[in-house]
Amino acid sequence: MGKESELILALFDVGAVKFGSFMLKSGIQSPIYFDLRVIISHPKLMETICEILEDVVGGLKPTDVICGVPYTALPLATILSVRQNIPMIIKRKEQKEYGTGKLIEGEYTEGQTNCLILEDVLTTGSSIVDTALVLRDHGILVGTAIVVLNRNYPAADENLMKHGISLISLIKVDEFLEVLFTSGRITKDRRLELTFCGGPNHSTCSAREATKD
Numbered sequence: 001m002g003k004e005s006e007l008i009l010a011l012f013d014v015g016a017v018k019f020g021s022f023m024l025k026s027g028i029q030s031p032i033y034f035d036l037r038v039i040i041s042h043p044k045l046m047e048t049i050c051e052i053l054e055d056v057v058g059g060l061k062p063t064d065v066i067c068g069v070p071y072t073a074l075p076l077a078t079i080l081s082v083r084q085n086i087p088m089i090i091k092r093k094e095q096k097e098y099g100t101g102k103l104i105e106g107e108y109t110e111g112q113t114n115c116l117i118l119e120d121v122l123t124t125g126s127s128i129v130d131t132a133l134v135l136r137d138h139g140i141l142v143g144t145a146i147v148v149l150n151r152n153y154p155a156a157d158e159n160l161m162k163h164g165i166s167l168i169s170l171i172k173v174d175e176f177l178e179v180l181f182t183s184g185r186i187t188k189d190r191r192l193e194l195t196f197c198g199g200p201n202h203s204t205c206s207a208r209e210a211t212k213d
């Protein structure tokens with residue numbers, strides 16, 4: 001079994017996959033929610049994700065800094081930073097209202113710092129785009145983003161491409177569901193129901209309750 005398949009099963013087994021009715025950050029309704037925040041209670045799992053990330057980062061052009069999108073990607077970015085000796089920057093969710101008043105923490109040189117963005121789950125790509133736009137406003141160069149899990153929302157690629165961001169996905173939702181099905185963790189019916197939630201009918205997925213990121 002490959003590293004990615006092992007990761008999918010481990011994520012499922014620690015409760016990172018939730019079934020029900022959820023409203024995503026984008027307002028899209030979905031019967032599945034990937035809650036990767038649970039990994040912070042499982043250091044070995046974070047290590048596994050970082051090992052896969054390292055393989056990807058090794059094949060990219062030199063990265064000057066890593067920026068994790070708050071919150072789940074922050075510990076991943078930290079581990080990657082330490083293991084690869086690549087410095088980190090943090091784009092705060094809100095500008096600091098006291099002290100330094102900063103929005104970006106960490107060192108960078110305007111026009112010369114090549115930043116890699118790290119995100120946990122991607123739906124529309126707007127969290128990555130918002131992060132990239134703020135970084136660029138500060139003179140930081142952004143070309144590539146890595147996401148642990150891509151929900152395959154149809155407009156996401158276009159959204160990122162429009163902003164000149166190339167995306168690398170460690171796992172795509174179809175692969176995720178396939179591995180859960182073949183390992184007996186979800187039924188054929190469940191898989192079929194969820195397949196439509198990653199594809200063209202994504203926005204028509206039903207919802208009964210709401211959960212926000």
Ligand SMILES: O=c1ccn([C@@H]2O[C@H](COP(=O)(O)O)[C@@H](O)[C@H]2O)c(=O)[nH]1
Nearest residue numbers: 025026033034121122123124125126127
């Ligand atoms: O199953 C999911 C879906 C989304 N998230 C969180 O939402 C944003 C990404 O949404 P965009 O529409 O791409 O901006 C990201 O921060 C995820 O953490 C999620 O956790 N689980």
